[in-house]
Amino acid sequence: GAGVSQSPSNKVTEKGKDVELRCDPISGHTALYWYRQRLGQGLEFLIYFQGNSAPDKSGLPSDRFSAERTGESVSTLTIQRTQQEDSAVYLCASSSGSSYNEQFFGPGTRLTVL
Amino acid sequence: AQRVTQPEKLLSVFKGAPVELKCNYSYSGSPELFWYVQYSRQRLQLLLRHISRESIKGFTADLNKGETSFHLKKPFAQEEDSAMYYCALQNTGGFKTIFGAGTRLFVKA
Numbered sequence: 001g002a003g004v005s006q007s008p009s010n011k012v013t014e015k016g017k018d019v020e021l022r023c024d025p026i027s028g029h030t031a032l033y034w035y036r037q038r039l040g041q042g043l044e045f046l047i048y049f050q051g052n053s054a055p056d057k058s059g060l061p062s063d064r065f066s067a068e069r070t071g072e073s074v075s076t077l078t079i080q081r082t083q084q085e086d087s088a089v090y091l092c093a094s095s096s097g098s099s100y101n102e103q104f105f106g107p108g109t110r111l112t113v114l
Numbered sequence: 115a116q117r118v119t120q121p122e123k124l125l126s127v128f129k130g131a132p133v134e135l136k137c138n139y140s141y142s143g144s145p146e147l148f149w150y151v152q153y154s155r156q157r158l159q160l161l162l163r164h165i166s167r168e169s170i171k172g173f174t175a176d177l178n179k180g181e182t183s184f185h186l187k188k189p190f191a192q193e194e195d196s197a198m199y200y201c202a203l204q205n206t207g208g209f210k211t212i213f214g215a216g217t218r219l220f221v222k223a
Contacts, residue, residue, distance in 0.1 A: 003157075031209060042120075042200060042215035043158075056210055091158070100146045100165050100204055103211070105158040 002026070004106035006092050012112045013082055021077045021109045025094030032075050033103060034067055035091040043091060049075065051097060082113045116141050118203050120214035127191050128222050135186040135217045137175075137201030147177055147184040148202040150213075158200070161186075171195070191221045 005024045013019050025032050034046040045059040049069040060066070064082075069075040079086055089110050093103035117140040127133050139145060149161040162170045164177045164184065175186045184201060201214040 033211065035213070042118075043202075043213035045211060045213070048209050048211075050209055058210070093158075100163065102160040102163070103150075107157055 006106040006109050010110045018080045023075045023092030029094035030097035031095045033093040034077050036088045038088045084113050087113045116212045118214035120217050122217045124218045126220045130190050133188050133191040137184045139203050143206040146204045149186050150200045152198040193221050196221045
């Protein structure tokens, strides 16, 4: 079956605009993660969703960032009033519902804020 | 606070030489540790995890709770091991994941 997919693959926007990034997890995976990777740096945890539990939003850097997930499928990460420091690759991953399971990563969305 | 430290940004070794990628962590509970790898033009993928006590592609990693380390080792590096390696920690409960900054391994012929 298909792996995790993300769209768009690249997004260039102007400072102050809102952007929406999409993630389609592997079917049946109840856990979904968003990470940010700035140039030359590691992955920065943003948020995860697990089944019907409340999401862990502890990694969201500001209230300009939000994410939603529809049931156990698609998730969208929204960044409002984008800033240049938001430029990064945004990675999505999904895993089955058990603890400590392997995360399967998408190809990422490269966001450039001019 | 949870933290994963990979002190080396770049590690260069010759083919056939032993390799050790260092990972130290900071966590007050009992974490689960992972190594993920990203080969050129491929997605980030799991290499191995402590809970499985496995050896993948000749790599092993031992959790040392006294030194809070989870170093990745391979006795004889191969050119195809050249990649970016990330150490990761999951907290008790097993979902929130903290990654290190990564180490780029370059294996020279």
